[in-house]
Amino acid sequence: MELISKNxxxxxxxxxxxxxxxxxxxxxxxxxxxxxGTSVRRFLHEALGFDDAFIESTVRTIFLNNSPVDDxxxxxxxxxxxxxxxxxxxxxxGIVMGRDNFYKSFRSGIAVKDHSRSEAAPARLxxxxxxxxxxxxxxxxxxxxxxxxxVLLAGFLREKKVQLIKGDGLDADGxxxxxxxxxxxxxxxxxxx
Numbered sequence: 001m002e003l004i005s006k007n008x009x010x011x012x013x014x015x016x017x018x019x020x021x022x023x024x025x026x027x028x029x030x031x032x033x034x035x036x037g038t039s040v041r042r043f044l045h046e047a048l049g050f051d052d053a054f055i056e057s058t059v060r061t062i063f064l065n066n067s068p069v070d071d072x073x074x075x076x077x078x079x080x081x082x083x084x085x086x087x088x089x090x091x092x093x094g095i096v097m098g099r100d101n102f103y104k105s106f107r108s109g110i111a112v113k114d115h116s117r118s119e120a121a122p123a124r125l126x127x128x129x130x131x132x133x134x135x136x137x138x139x140x141x142x143x144x145x146x147x148x149x150x151v152l153l154a155g156f157l158r159e160k161k162v163q164l165i166k167g168d169g170l171d172a173d174g175x176x177x178x179x180x181x182x183x184x185x186x187x188x189x190x191x192x193x
Contacts, residue, residue, distance in 0.1 A: 009189050010167060010175075010186060010187065011167070011169075011189050012157075012166075012168075012175075012188055012190045012191070013165040013166050013191050013192075014164055014190060014191075015163040015192065015193065016192045017163065018160055018163035018164075019192045020135070025152070025153070026128070026129040026130075026134040027128055029126055029127065030126075030128075030146040030147060031125065031127060031146070031148070032124070032127050032146060032147065033122065033123065033124050033125075034046065034047050034077055034124075034125060035077075035120050035121070036076075036077060036078040036079055036120060036121045037076055037078070037117045037118050037119060037120045038076060039073050039076055039077075040062065040073075040075045040076070041073050043083075047125075048137070048141060048144070049141070049144055055072070058087055058136060058137075059087070061084075061085065061130075062083070062085055063084040064081060065081055065082050076118065078118045078123055079121065079124060080124070080125075080126075081123070081126070082126045083126070083128075084127075084128040084129075085128070086130040086133050087130075087131050087132045124147075124185075142188075142191075143191060146188060147185040148185065149184070150179060150182040150185070150186045151183065153179060153186065153188065154176060154180045154182075157176060157179065165193060
């Protein structure tokens with residue numbers, strides 16, 4: 001399921017060496033659209049394109065509204081939620097905060113408690129992807145499309161102008177001028193050549 005329409009999405013092409021720098025955007029924050037009442041697992045499948053094997057092996061830390069998530073099938077998203085994803089975190093805190101592990105009882109007071117399912121409706125989630133998960137999944141996420149604050153994106157791309165091949169058929173200067181006239185979230189797909 002593609003949640004970002006090709007018609008409303010800006011297509012950005014950048015030099016291959018710029019790929020790693022997009023981890024800044026993935027960690028700073030972006031948005032994805034989904035459907036309220038969707039389980040976290042289904043949202044990871046549909047909005048991020050992650051399969052179960054990747055989720056089980058790589059997506060080891062999930063926070064929903066600042067609370068750790070263990071049960072991906074019985075925790076549901078809603079409009080305005082904040083989700084942070086990461087691979088395994090180092091150290092004792094990383095072990096305790098990791099998804100569905102022996103030590104989760106140490107954080108039972110902060111784990112997701114609300115397992116109610118809201119009615120299906122459009123939902124926009126604020127997302128952050130951290131650590132090696134950003135490195136491993138970043139290109140795929142960017143190719144699928146994300147929503148990014150136009151001001152943040154313009155500032156970021158202004159710093160990377162030399163690596164910006166084209167944006168929506170325009171050269172770097174033309175695209176940046178167009179982008180700087182916008183505000184709020186804009187849909188972008190990014191490929192690297």
